[in-house]
Amino acid sequence: MSPSPPLTPDLATLDDQLCFAIYSANTAINRMYRPYLSKLGLTYPQYIALLALWETDDVTVGALGKRLFLDTNTLTPLLKRLEGMGHLTRTRDPRDERVVRIRLTDQGRALQAQASDALACVHAMASEANVDLKPWIKALGHLRTEALKKAQSAGG
Numbered sequence: 789m790s791p792s793p794p795l796t797p798d799l800a801t802l803d804d805q806l807c808f809a810i811y812s813a814n815t816a817i818n819r820m821y822r823p824y825l826s827k828l829g830l831t832y833p834q835y836i837a838l839l840a841l842w843e844t845d846d847v848t849v850g851a852l853g854k855r856l857f858l859d860t861n862t863l864t865p866l867l868k869r870l871e872g873m874g875h876l877t878r879t880r881d882p883r884d885e886r887v888v889r890i891r892l893t894d895q896g897r898a899l900q901a902q903a904s905d906a907l908a909c910v911h912a913m914a915s916e917a918n919v920d921l922k923p924w925i926k927a928l929g930h931l932r933t934e935a936l937k938k939a940q941s942a943g944g
Contacts, residue, residue: 829873846890
């Protein structure tokens, strides 16, 4: 591994750190979502799990974890709670008992229409701020991919 360049004054402050900009924006956006999600009885991690299932239903826990960048130990309690709320079912795959499949219930599918206010709140905020989200989403996706490559090569 090559040595890191020395920190320059413009990179040494908290406000100049990419990680802090992403973290603080994420925190602020999650706060914005909170009132909409609380009406649905959902946490943000539960909401993103449902978003993924609304895209592609009937997936394995492993596939869902990969899609959400969550490990099984984090995802399983979240899924148990959503199952207890009646939004999904978890069943063993009859072809391989080690595999657990996740399927939305009718109630879970119906929740998608109720969640439209949560989706609209971010788009409305971005519109008010005159920000086009598509290039940001694309750039952050690229950064995520590169960061994951670096983490893997470093053994993380």
